[in-house]
Amino acid sequence: MNLGLKMLFGVLILAVSCQTREQLNTSIVIESKTAVDSVTGLVIDKNFELVRGQCTACHSAKLVTQNSASREGWEQMIRWMQRDQGLWDLGENEVLILDYLSLHYGPKKKGRRTPLTTIDWYYLQE
Amino acid sequence: MNRSFKKKSYWSRRKFIQTSSAVTISSLLAPTLLTGYHLRASGISQPGLPGKHPDMLVLNDRPWNTEAPAHLLDEEVTSMDRLFVRNNGLVPSEIDPEKWTLEISGESAVTTKTFTLAQLKSDFEHYTYQLVLECGGNGRSEFDPPAKGNQWTTGAVGAPKWTGVRLKDVLQRAGLKADAVYIGYYGKDTHLSGDPQKVPISRGVPIKKALEDESLIAWAANGKDLPLMHGYPLRLVFGGWPASTSGKWLSRIVIRNQVHDGAKMQGQSYRVPCKPVAPGSKVADEDMCIIESMPVKSIISYPRTGAIIKKNQILEFHGHAWAGDQSVTKVDSSVDFGNTWHPLELKLPSNPLAWQHWSGKMKFPYPGYHELWVRATDNLGDHQPMVVPGWNPRGYLNNACHRIAIRVE
Numbered sequence: 001m002n003l004g005l006k007m008l009f010g011v012l013i014l015a016v017s018c019q020t021r022e023q024l025n026t027s028i029v030i031e032s033k034t035a036v037d038s039v040t041g042l043v044i045d046k047n048f049e050l051v052r053g054q055c056t057a058c059h060s061a062k063l064v065t066q067n068s069a070s071r072e073g074w075e076q077m078i079r080w081m082q083r084d085q086g087l088w089d090l091g092e093n094e095v096l097i098l099d100y101l102s103l104h105y106g107p108k109k110k111g112r113r114t115p116l117t118t119i120d121w122y123y124l125q126e
Numbered sequence: 127m128n129r130s131f132k133k134k135s136y137w138s139r140r141k142f143i144q145t146s147s148a149v150t151i152s153s154l155l156a157p158t159l160l161t162g163y164h165l166r167a168s169g170i171s172q173p174g175l176p177g178k179h180p181d182m183l184v185l186n187d188r189p190w191n192t193e194a195p196a197h198l199l200d201e202e203v204t205s206m207d208r209l210f211v212r213n214n215g216l217v218p219s220e221i222d223p224e225k226w227t228l229e230i231s232g233e234s235a236v237t238t239k240t241f242t243l244a245q246l247k248s249d250f251e252h253y254t255y256q257l258v259l260e261c262g263g264n265g266r267s268e269f270d271p272p273a274k275g276n277q278w279t280t281g282a283v284g285a286p287k288w289t290g291v292r293l294k295d296v297l298q299r300a301g302l303k304a305d306a307v308y309i310g311y312y313g314k315d316t317h318l319s320g321d322p323q324k325v326p327i328s329r330g331v332p333i334k335k336a337l338e339d340e341s342l343i344a345w346a347a348n349g350k351d352l353p354l355m356h357g358y359p360l361r362l363v364f365g366g367w368p369a370s371t372s373g374k375w376l377s378r379i380v381i382r383n384q385v386h387d388g389a390k391m392q393g394q395s396y397r398v399p400c401k402p403v404a405p406g407s408k409v410a411d412e413d414m415c416i417i418e419s420m421p422v423k424s425i426i427s428y429p430r431t432g433a434i435i436k437k438n439q440i441l442e443f444h445g446h447a448w449a450g451d452q453s454v455t456k457v458d459s460s461v462d463f464g465n466t467w468h469p470l471e472l473k474l475p476s477n478p479l480a481w482q483h484w485s486g487k488m489k490f491p492y493p494g495y496h497e498l499w500v501r502a503t504d505n506l507g508d509h510q511p512m513v514v515p516g517w518n519p520r521g522y523l524n525n526a527c528h529r530i531a532i533r534v535e
Contacts, residue, residue, distance in 0.1 A: 058318035060188040066277045077274055084393065086319035110270035112513040116431065116497065119531045124433035126440070 041065045047100035050093055058085070064105065071102035177353055179207045185276045189213035189318060190355060193264075193281035196528065197430035199446070202483055203256060204284035206347050211355050212261045212282060214390065215315040215326025218375050223359040228296075228343070232310075232380030236301025243345065243359055249299075250291035255340045256480035257365030258285045258448045259372060260420050262396050265524030268514045271406045273521020280425055280528055285446070285481045288363045290344030293379075294337040302333070302381055309336045310386030311362055311373030328388025329396065330380075331364055331371050335418075340365055340479050343376065365479030366450040368396055368417050368522070391416070398518040405517035414519075419450030421525040422510055424457060424484070424502040431530035437493055441532065444485035447472070447502035456503040457484040461496050461532075464512050470500070490534040499529040 035044040040052055040061035055064055069077065075098060081087035090097060174184055175192050182198070185191040193210045201208070223243055231238040241249070261282035266273050297309070310330035317324035335341060342363045345352060352358040357374030364371045370390065380386070390396060397414035399407075424447035435441055447454040453475065458467035470486040490496055503509040510527045 058320075060186055062184075062186040062188075063276070066185060067274060068272045069274065070271070073271070073274070080393070084389070086317065086321050086324055107271050110268065110272075112270070113268070113526065116529065116531045119432040121432045121434055121533060122430070124429050124435050124439075124441075126436075 043104040045100065045104065047096045051097055051100050054090060054093060054097060068105045068108050070107050071098055074098055074101040175211065175355065177207060177355065182208070183281065185278070189215060191276045193278055194284065196280050196425050196427055199281065199284060199425060200427040203348060204286045206286060206353050206356060209284040209286060209356065210261060210282040212369060213315065215317050217354060218314040218316065221358060226359050228360060228376060229378045230296060230300040230381070231378065232382055234303040234306035234381040234383045236303060239300040246291055246343065247345070250295050252289060253292055253342065254287055254289040255342065255365070256285050256287045256476045257340060257363050258283065258479060258481050259363065259369040262368030262370060262417055262522045263520065265526065266521035268524055268526065269517055269521040273519065275520060286347045288342055288344040289346040290342040292339060293341040293343050293362065296343055297336065297381065300381070305383040306333050306381050307384065308332055308382040308386045310380045310382055310388045311376055312378040313373050313375035314377050315375050325389040327370065327390045329370050329373065329391050330386040330388065331367060335364060335367065340477065366419055368420060370396055394520050396522065398522055402516055409519055417522055421523055422449040422452065422454065422502050422504040422508050423447065423525040424500050424510065425528045426498060426500050426530050434533045434535060435490065437534055438489050438491065440487050440489055442487045443498060444483065445500060446481040446483055448481040449502065449504035452504040452506055454482045454502050455505050458501050459486055460499045461490065463497065464499065467501065490532065493534045496532040496534060497529045498532055499527050501527045
């Protein structure tokens with residue numbers, strides 16, 4: 001899906017979020033794989049606003065979106081930021097933030113070496 | 127506790143772009159007061175980093191973290207617009223080189239000394255060395271399970287020519303007590319949280335590394351003042367060690383009677399498990415050792431991956447190889463996934479701790495999809511692994527062979 005469409009979905013879902021909870025959840029389930037916030041790059045789904053609010057104060061969301069980890073791994077990163085980097089107690093939001101992070105930014109399987117991907121082929125002149 | 131990760135370990139034997147607003151390359155280059163660089167306040171992703179080649183890959187824009195695609199690193203001496211940026215905090219907003227000072231202090235300094243930039247330049251001999259800087263986490267993106275932090279691929283490395291004074295000459299002016307074991311640095315960058323009490327990063331090196339001829343306090347790179355992103359007006363440069371030891375916006379060096387305990391010296395930062403662990407293991411802080419010299423590694427900087435050539439067309443290819451504190455003695459290539467390796471032509475470094483250039487040419491007699499792999503070997507006999515080496519929680523030291531895709535028609 002191209003960026004324009006992604007942004008359109010972003011706008012659609014934000015618009016939908018003013019409607020009832022049920023409607024909101026249905027559209028999220030269907031579109032969650034592709035709807036990405038055009039400003040932060042975060043997946044737009046349940047708890048997106050919460051994560052945007054809590055996790056982009058110090059650094060950009062790129063640090064979130066380029067990482068992937070299990071729920072425990074995300075929890076460890078939060079603990080590290082709380083211990084060393086001045087992150088506050090997230091209170092009851094922590095569970096919701098972990099739900100969001102582990103759902104959308106869960107571990108990726110790579111093995112010991114992945115095939116070369118996204119190759120931009122071109123003719124090399126002699 | 128403060129064991130460090132040394133040579134004889136198990137892993138290896140040494141083990142902008144044109145933003146729409148004209149935020150302003152000129153303000154970045156301005157030699158005096160630097161203001162108006164407030165990307166944090168803007169809060170919006172910028173397409174690239176001012177002063178950097180437009181093809182640099184931006185991993186993060188707050189703080190700035192960018193790396194070079196391999197083909198941008200083709201120059202023998204890396205241009206500053208192509209050198210990776212790994213910022214841990216926010217770039218200082220006001221820099222006045224006329225008022226900049228460097229303090230040498232610490233419990234193992236005989237006296238505390240303070241130098242202005244002008245004094246450093248006039249009181250000490252100048253040296254220029256080409257030195258490799260590589261982020262300890264270069265290659266992190268390949269670890270499985272994924273390692274935390276910026277997901278560097280292959281481009282968090284480069285080798286500009288740095289000019290400055292020898293760290294040892296400056297340290298000796300303050301005097302080292304007999305119990306001195308380590309130096310630590312402090313810079314003028316600020317913590318991401320905005321808390322002025324918090325230090326974004328304060329690392330260092332053992333005295334032995336600090337006293338090497340090539341260990342510099344530098345104010346210039348490739349004959350010009352340091353770019354703002356690279357520590358203007360003053361920084362440390364330790365070739366061959368994790369680049370996080372080469373503190374930027376340098377304002378103070380402490381001579382320590384213990385391993386320096388500044389921010390990101392402890393815990394799991396820039397450390398690997400002292401003993402090998404299974405992928406995904408939880409490792410206690412006390413079982414993590416500080417990374418010292420970086421392992422042997424190489425990149426194919428020409429051609430860019432994805433080259434399509436004709437059958438029997440001669441493919442010329444080249445790149446660089448480096449090996450932390452060691453030197454590279456051999457570079458080989460393979461087009462059959464390591465079944466056979468063929469030696470390449472290798473040059474000597476321009477000085478110790480510089481990278482070395484290698485080149486080769488070959489014909490591909492068979493049409494189809496091929497991969498060109500390159501493997502460097504150092505003077506201790508260590509060579510690069512073809513697979514991703516020992517997993518570690520923060521994803522450091524991935525020196526697996528670089529490879530590019532070639533299609534023969």
